[in-house]
Amino acid sequence: xxxxxxxxxxxxxxxxxxxxxxxxxxxxxxxxxxxxxxxxxxxxxxxxxxxxxxxxxxxxxxxxxxxxxxxxxxxxxxxxxxxxxxxxxxxxxxxxxxxxxxxxxxxxxxxxxxxxxxxxxxxxxxxxxxxxxxxxxxxxxxxxxxxxxxxxxxxxxxxxxxxxxxxxxxxxxxxxxxxxxxxxxxxxxxxxxxxxxxxxxxxxxxxxxxxxxxxxxxxxxxxxxxxxxxxxxxxxxxxxxxxxxxxxxxxxxxxxxxxxxxxxxxxxxxxxxxxxxxxxxxxxxxxxxxxxxxxxxxxxxxxxxxxxxxxxxxxxxxxxxxxxxxxxxxxxxxxxxxxxxxxxxxxxxxxxxxxxxxxxxxxxxxxxxxxxxxxxxxxxxxxxxxxxxxx
Amino acid sequence: xxxxxxxxxxxxxxxxxxxxxxxxxxxxxxxxxxxxxxxxxxxxxxxxxxxxxxxxxxxxxxxxxxxxxxxxxxxxxxxxxxxxxxxxxxxxxxxxxxxxxxxxxxxxxxxxxxxxxxxxxxxxxxxxxxxxxxxxxxxxxxxxxxxxxxxxxxxxxxxxxxxxxxxxxxxxxxxxxxxxxxxxxxxxxxxxxxxxxxxxxxxxxxxxxxxxxxxxxxxxxxxxxxxxxxxxxxxxxxxxxxxxxxxxxxxxxxxxxxxxxxxxxxxxxxxxxxxxxxxxxxxxxxxxxxxxxx
Numbered sequence: 001x002x003x004x005x006x007x008x009x010x011x012x013x014x015x016x017x018x019x020x021x022x023x024x025x026x027x028x029x030x031x032x033x034x035x036x037x038x039x040x041x042x043x044x045x046x047x048x049x050x051x052x053x054x055x056x057x058x059x060x061x062x063x064x065x066x067x068x069x070x071x072x073x074x075x076x077x078x079x080x081x082x083x084x085x086x087x088x089x090x091x092x093x094x095x096x097x098x099x100x101x102x103x104x105x106x107x108x109x110x111x112x113x114x115x116x117x118x119x120x121x122x123x124x125x126x127x128x129x130x131x132x133x134x135x136x137x138x139x140x141x142x143x144x145x146x147x148x149x150x151x152x153x154x155x156x157x158x159x160x161x162x163x164x165x166x167x168x169x170x171x172x173x174x175x176x177x178x179x180x181x182x183x184x185x186x187x188x189x190x191x192x193x194x195x196x197x198x199x200x201x202x203x204x205x206x207x208x209x210x211x212x213x214x215x216x217x218x219x220x221x222x223x224x225x226x227x228x229x230x231x232x233x234x235x236x237x238x239x240x241x242x243x244x245x246x247x248x249x250x251x252x253x254x255x256x257x258x259x260x261x262x263x264x265x266x267x268x269x270x271x272x273x274x275x276x277x278x279x280x281x282x283x284x285x286x287x288x289x290x291x292x293x294x295x296x297x298x299x300x301x302x303x304x305x306x307x308x309x310x311x312x313x314x315x316x317x318x319x320x321x322x323x324x325x326x327x328x329x330x331x332x333x334x335x336x337x338x339x340x341x342x343x344x345x346x347x348x349x350x351x352x353x354x355x356x357x358x359x360x361x362x363x364x365x366x367x368x369x370x371x372x373x374x375x376x377x378x379x380x381x382x383x384x385x386x387x388x389x390x391x
Numbered sequence: 392x393x394x395x396x397x398x399x400x401x402x403x404x405x406x407x408x409x410x411x412x413x414x415x416x417x418x419x420x421x422x423x424x425x426x427x428x429x430x431x432x433x434x435x436x437x438x439x440x441x442x443x444x445x446x447x448x449x450x451x452x453x454x455x456x457x458x459x460x461x462x463x464x465x466x467x468x469x470x471x472x473x474x475x476x477x478x479x480x481x482x483x484x485x486x487x488x489x490x491x492x493x494x495x496x497x498x499x500x501x502x503x504x505x506x507x508x509x510x511x512x513x514x515x516x517x518x519x520x521x522x523x524x525x526x527x528x529x530x531x532x533x534x535x536x537x538x539x540x541x542x543x544x545x546x547x548x549x550x551x552x553x554x555x556x557x558x559x560x561x562x563x564x565x566x567x568x569x570x571x572x573x574x575x576x577x578x579x580x581x582x583x584x585x586x587x588x589x590x591x592x593x594x595x596x597x598x599x600x601x602x603x604x605x606x607x608x609x610x611x612x613x614x615x616x617x618x619x620x621x622x623x624x625x626x627x628x629x630x631x632x633x634x635x636x637x638x639x640x641x642x643x644x645x646x647x648x649x650x651x652x653x654x655x656x657x658x659x660x661x662x663x664x665x666x667x668x669x670x671x672x673x674x675x676x677x678x679x680x681x682x683x684x685x
Binding site for chain 2: 001049050051054095104111112115119123128129130131132133134135138139142148149150151153154155156157163166167169170171173174176190191194195196197198199234244245246247248249252253261272357377378379380381
C-alpha cells in the first residue's frame with residue numbers, strides 16, 4: 001500500500017454476493033422467504049451448560065454441522081460458494097484482493113468447545129480461550145479459497161460489516177485494489193446468547209421491530225459475502241453511493257434515545273453521498289425491537305427527514321445476526337432492488353404511537369434511486385450506508 | 392501516505408514473580424471522568440491514548456482505530472472460566488466488555504472523539520491493519536486525522552499466555568498500549584512518515600518485496616521474537632542494506648507498534664522497517680522514515 005490516490009466518489013458496485021441464513025441457502029431462498037412471510041417464528045435453543053438451564057428464541061441455520069468449527073466452515077462454504085459461482089475470481093486475483101471481515105462471534109464458539117473439553121478431561125491443565133479467535137475466519141478463507149490479501153477482522157459489534165463495507169469501498173477508492181471482499185459471519189455460541197439473556201434484551205417469543213408489543217430481539221446466525229468492484233458511474237446494478245459512521249458516547253449499550261446521533265450519522269451519509277434526504281426512496285432500518293433502539297431510531301428518522309420515507313426491518317425474519325447483519329442485510333436489499341421490490345417490515349403488525357412512525361406493512365414496488373441502510377451497535381457505533389440502484 | 396505527528400503509550404515487561412502491574416491509578420489520572428466497571432484492556436487503551444495526544448492538536452473529526460490480537464483477553468478468560476467451569480451467566484458489564492469496541496467507546500468518550508471508531512485484529516500485525524484502515528479513511532476524506540492504537544494485555548498465568556501466543560516456554564512476555572496520531576503526509580511538524588505498508592503471502596514474497604528497496608539506503612529492521620521464530624535465519628542476510636534494530640521489548644503481539652515508538656524516540660535517522668509475521672505464514676511490513684531522514 002503506497003501513495004494512496006484520493007477519489008472519495010469513485011463508483012463502487014456490488015458485483016456478486018452469497019448468503020446463508022435461517023431463511024435458507026442462497027439469495028433466491030432468502031428472498032422467497034422474505035416476500036412470502038415464511039419462517040418469521042423463531043425456533044428455541046437450549047443452553048444446557050448453565051447453573052439454571054436457559055432457553056432462548058433463535059433463528060438458526062438449518063443443515064449445518066453441530067460443531068462450532070464445522071458450522072463456521074460450512075456457512076462460509078455456502079456464502080462464498082454462491083459468490084464465486086456468480087463471479088469467479090482467478091487465483092491471482094484472490095491472492096491480492098483485500099478481505100474485510102465482520103463478526104461478533106469470531107471463533108468464540110470454537111474456543112468454548114475447546115475449553116469445555118479440556119476442562120472435562122483435566123481441570124488442572126485446561127486453558128480458557130485456547131486459540132486466536134479473530135483469525136479463524138481469515139485462516140479458512142486463505143486455506144479453502146486462497147484469499148491471501150490483506151485481511152481486516154473488524155469488530156464494532158452490530159456495525160462490524162457495515163463498517164467493513166465502508167472500508168472495502170475506501171480500499172477501492174484509494175486505489176489499493178480494484179476489488180474488495182466483505183464477509184460477515186455469525187454462529188451460535190454460549191457467550192453471546194447467555195450475555196444477551198443476562199442483559200434481558202431477548203424477546204419472549206417473536207421479534208417485532210417498531211411494533212407496539214415489541215419486547216426485545218431474537219438473535220440469529222448466518223453468513224453473507226459481497227464482492228465490491230470498481231466500476232463506471234453508469235454501470236447498471238446496485239452501487240455503493242457512500243456512507244458514514246460515528247461513535248455516540250451517550251451510553252455503551254444504546255444510542256441517545258433522542259435520535260440526535262442517529263440523525264447525525266444519516267445526515268453525514270447523505271452529505272458524503274451528495275444527495276438530499278428527499279432523494280431517499282426507502283430506508284432499511286436497523287430495527288432490533290428493543291425498546292431503546294426503536295425509540296432512538298424512530299426519533300432519528302423524524303429528525304433527519306421532513307417526510308420519513310417508507311422503511312422496514314429484516315431482523316424478525318433473519319434474526320439479529322449481530323456483526324454480520326451489515327453485509328447480510330445489504331446484499332438482500334440489493335438483491336430485492338434488482339427484482340424491483342422491497343419486503344414488508346418483518347414481524348410488524350401494530351403501530352406504536354409513541355414512535356411517531358410506522359414501517360411498511362406491505363411489500364413496496366421500487367425503481368431506480370437511492371436507498372439508505374442503518375446499522376447501530378453496542379459501544380455507540382452507528383453506521384449508515386447509501387446505495388444507488390440504477391438500470 | 393501518512394505522517395506521524397504524535398506518539399505515546401505505555402509498555403511493561405511482565406515480572407513473573409510480581410504479576411501484572413496495577414493500572415488503576417494511571418487510568419484514573421488519564422481519564423477526564425470516572426469510568427466504572429472498565430476492564431484492564433480498556434485501562435491500557437485509556438492510558439496510552441491520553442499519553443499520545445497530550446499537547447497534540449487533535450481535529451474534531453479524528454477517527455479512532457484500535458488494533459489488538461485478542462482485545463480484552465483478561466475479561467474474556469474470566470467470563471469463560473465462570474461460564475464453563477461454573478455455569479455462571481456473564482454479568483452485563485462483563486459481557487459488554489467482551490465486545491472488542493468497548494475500549495473504543497471509552498477512549499472516544501474520554502477524548503471527545505465522536506466520528507469513525509473501529510476495532511481491527513490481524514494477529515501480531517494488528518497495528519498494520521489499523522494504520523491501513525486509517526490511511527484509507529484519510530485518503531477518502533472520511534477523517535482528516537486518525538488516532539491509531541495497538542493495545543495488547545498480558546494475562547496470567549503466563550504459561551497459558553505463552554501458549555496462546557505460540558511462544559516457547561520461559562519466553563519473556565510484555566504488554567503494551569502504543570499510540571500514533573497520524574495525518575495526511577506533507578506536514579512540517581511531523582515526526583516521521585509512513586511510506587509503505589504491505590501484506591506478503593510468504594517468505595518468498597517478502598524477499599521480492601525487499602528486492603524493491605533502494606540498496607543504497609541503510610534501513611533498520613525490527614522483528615519480534617515471534618517473527619524471528621517464523622523466518623528462516625538466512626532470510627534477511629541477502630540484503631546488506633538491512634541492519635537490525637533491537638527495541639529491547641519482550642514478546643507480545645504489539646511488539647511491532649512498540650518497536651516503532653522506541654525507534655522514533657531513539658533519534659535514529661535511517662528508515663525503519665517493521666516486519667510482523669502472522670500465524671498463517673504471511674509477513675506484514677511497515678516502512679517509516681523519521682523526519683530527519685528526509
